[in-house]
Amino acid sequence: MEKAFHFIKKHRFDIIVACSVITFIFDVLYYRHYTFAVIALYVLSYAVDIKKQKNDAAERKRMLAKGLVPEDIKNIAFVKDWDETRQKGMVKFCVVYGGIFFGFALCAIISIVVMAAVSSIFRYVSDDPAHLVNFIGYTYAAGFILGVILYRLVWRYKEQKFIRLTDPLH
DSSP, rough: HHHHHHHHHHHHHHHHHHHHHHHHHHHHHHOOOOHHHHHHHHHHHHHHHHHHHHHHHHHHHHHHTTTOOOHHHHHHHHHHHHHHHHHOOOOHIIIIIIIIIIIHHHHHHHHHHHHHTTTHHHHHHHHHOOOHHHHHHHHHHHHHHHHHHHHHHHHHHHHHHHHHHTTTTT
């Protein structure tokens, strides 16, 4: 449970923005007037971002006193975050972040592209609920596979950057 709270705390801005986008899309597609919820989520995300900016400004002042430039601060933050991520392992990173989370976003993108490219697919999907479930399953499977492959490449890139920043002989 503690890990879940840590994840939510670390990614709270991303979660708020994702909820805002989902609420906005639901509002536009189904004409349910949740505009107040969208505005409230954006205000909340703005408040979270202001707090984060103040903390970052204080951190920058502290680091500048030590003679570090903003690029050094970004590199230190990257090394800390990536060290935590690499402790969990490549498979977990690729499957969880790439396959499950990013795969879900890719599922939506693939669905929209297929619906736009193949005109008969909308009629096929709307004919039977089983066709809809199959379509969603296939697009999620495609998104999952593409997400895992993409995040495997991201892992490789970030691992090289991590080694470059931490290895004194590089």
